Amino acid sequence: MxxxxxxxxxxxxxxxxxxxxxxxRQFMKYCAGMTALxxxxxxxxxxxxxxxxxxRLPSVIYMPFQECTGCLESLTRSFAPSLENLIFxxxxxxxxxxxxxxxxxxxxxxxxxxxxxxxxxxxxxxDGAISTNDNGIHGMxxxxxxxxxxxxxxxxxxxxxxxxxxxxxxxxxxxxPNPTGAVGVADLxxxxxxxxxxxxPPIPEVMTGTLVSFLASGVPDLDRHLRPxxxxxxxxxxxxxxxxxxxxxxxxxxxxxxxxxxGWCLYELGCRGPTTYNACATIKWNGGAGWPIESGHGCxxxxxxxxWDQGGFYxxxxxxLFSERGQSVAAxxxxxxVxxxxxxxxKSRKKKLAGETE
Amino acid sequence: MSTAIPLKVKSSPKGVTIGGGVKAIGFExxxxxxxxxxxxxxxxxxxxxxxxxxxxxxxxxxxxGQGELDLTIDMGGPTRIRETAYSGVWWVQHKGSDDRxxxxxxxxxxxxxxxxxxxxxxxxxxxxxxxRLKGAL
Numbered sequence: 001m002x003x004x005x006x007x008x009x010x011x012x013x014x015x016x017x018x019x020x021x022x023x024x025r026q027f028m029k030y031c032a033g034m035t036a037l038x039x040x041x042x043x044x045x046x047x048x049x050x051x052x053x054x055x056r057l058p059s060v061i062y063m064p065f066q067e068c069t070g071c072l073e074s075l076t077r078s079f080a081p082s083l084e085n086l087i088f089x090x091x092x093x094x095x096x097x098x099x100x101x102x103x104x105x106x107x108x109x110x111x112x113x114x115x116x117x118x119x120x121x122x123x124x125x126x127d128g129a130i131s132t133n134d135n136g137i138h139g140m141x142x143x144x145x146x147x148x149x150x151x152x153x154x155x156x157x158x159x160x161x162x163x164x165x166x167x168x169x170x171x172x173x174x175x176x177p178n179p180t181g182a183v184g185v186a187d188l189x190x191x192x193x194x195x196x197x198x199x200x201p202p203i204p205e206v207m208t209g210t211l212v213s214f215l216a217s218g219v220p221d222l223d224r225h226l227r228p229x230x231x232x233x234x235x236x237x238x239x240x241x242x243x244x245x246x247x248x249x250x251x252x253x254x255x256x257x258x259x260x261x262x263g264w265c266l267y268e269l270g271c272r273g274p275t276t277y278n279a280c281a282t283i284k285w286n287g288g289a290g291w292p293i294e295s296g297h298g299c300x301x302x303x304x305x306x307x308w309d310q311g312g313f314y315x316x317x318x319x320x321l322f323s324e325r326g327q328s329v330a331a332x333x334x335x336x337x338v339x340x341x342x343x344x345x346x347k348s349r350k351k352k353l354a355g356e357t358e
Numbered sequence: 359m360s361t362a363i364p365l366k367v368k369s370s371p372k373g374v375t376i377g378g379g380v381k382a383i384g385f386e387x388x389x390x391x392x393x394x395x396x397x398x399x400x401x402x403x404x405x406x407x408x409x410x411x412x413x414x415x416x417x418x419x420x421x422x423g424q425g426e427l428d429l430t431i432d433m434g435g436p437t438r439i440r441e442t443a444y445s446g447v448w449w450v451q452h453k454g455s456d457d458r459x460x461x462x463x464x465x466x467x468x469x470x471x472x473x474x475x476x477x478x479x480x481x482x483x484x485x486x487x488x489x490r491l492k493g494a495l
Contacts, residue, residue, distance in 0.1 A: 022434075023433070024476070024479065025431075025433055025472060026433045026434045028472055029433060029434065029435075029437060029452045029460065029461075029472070030434075030460075032450075032452055032460070032461045032463075032472070033452060033454075033460035033461040035461075036404050036406055036407070036460075036461035036462075036463065037461075041401075041402060041404075043400055043401060043402050043471065045471070046471060046476070239407075239409045240409060241409045241410070241411055243409070281409055282406060282407050282409070283406070287456075287458045288406075288458065288459060
């Protein structure tokens with residue numbers, strides 16, 4: 001992408017599409033996929049397409065910090081649109097030291113050049129938490145701490161997209177006792193628009209969809225944890241196809257009992273669906289092939305703040321709440337009501353848990 | 359008695375048992391269809407955002423039936439546009455080149471928006487055809 005013009009001379013996405021011979025209907029088809037992903041009404045596709053065509057090709061700088069490369073692995077498995085499309089047709093990925101051919105000094109020079117030429121306009125993607133203890137020396141590359149690199153790269157960014165639960169809220173790196181003092185981007189940067197796309201990893205289509213949405217219409221509507229409402233507006237539980245069993249009080253008691261074989265609700269086996277906001281139930285994974293609950297395992301709540309410290313994955317979501325009140329886990333499980341009352345209780349529990357993580 | 363020329367229905371929805379979830383979507387389609395008839399407001403229902411079991415998907419498809427048109431357009435992967443047994447109700451499915459579903463929705467419209475020429479395109483066409491004809495003269 002180095003041949004592309006930089007700064008204000010960058011072409012629009014429409015120009016790139018025209019040069020690539022992408023016709024109107026093919027572009028509309030692409031946009032129909034995007035608007036569906038973003039839960040926009042399908043009739044909004046035409047307007048969305050018009051906005052996206054007019055957007056200028058952005059420069060993207062992707063900074064990996066305390067991360068495991070799982071988020072990037074997920075992103076490169078995006079289906080709609082594919083990362084190839086995103087990189088070559090939509091985005092000028094100027095720096096990503098895992099994907100780019102350049103290495104060492106040459107790679108860092110490419111980053112500095114992109115930051116200078118697109119100052120104030122580039123999208124900064126952050127992957128991984130940032131160590132803050134001992135001036136951030138627990139995470140370094142090229143002789144600089146991640147902390148320094150984040151502040152430096154954030155200065156000229158138009159917006160920052162924190163991909164993965166680690167970049168968003170500290171995630172696994174911040175799990176107790178958090179020896180490196182790991183935090184998320186929003187804990188450090190206060191003067192830039194920040195969009196969190198949490199998950200471990202996030203759904204690839206949610207990452208690409210967030211970027212395309214930003215190109216078309218700027219920072220999307222965000223919830224109180226800075227997540228795009230289009231993707232994180234509902235709980236897993238709200239959209240789960242097993243919800244009907246929850247409402248009828250039909251729960252699997254173990255992973256191999258009759259209830260599990262009949263596809264009953266996994267609530268009592270630790271499913272975090274009621275307290276987790278994400279799009280797994282609708283967008284699904286691996287190109288829509290399936291998702292964890294469909295495979296018979298409860299949600300582990302990986303898109304929520306502090307998810308690693310929310311008690312055991314196989315304890316009911318209420319267990320932590322009740323054990324803190326001095327009651328037994330068994331009592332918590334037995335206390336699960338059904339139907340509307342249980343729904344209200346779940347909402348109340350959700351609020352309490354969310355409050356604890358803030 | 360309706361004076362409309364009847365649609366030649368290839369797959370009739372009559373006799374299909376309708377479950378609760380599918381019936382709810384059916385009423386949503388009906389409401390959109392009535393609104394379209396009243397004020398021309400088109401609408402669409404995103405199929406991927408509905409938490410449906412595979413059997414319900416099939417049930418919904420059976421309930422809507424198959425009308426006269428069933429188009430497949432090859433454009434970066436197949437796009438299938440099916441007219442249902444109910445005029446004005448279309449089932450649109452876009453697939454990528456890898457045959458995976460990109461989007462799928464039921465559109466309530468005279469003709470799916472995807473097929474319609476847009477005003478700015480027609481403006482371009484007027485200009486281009488005009489130039490061409492003037493050049494030919």
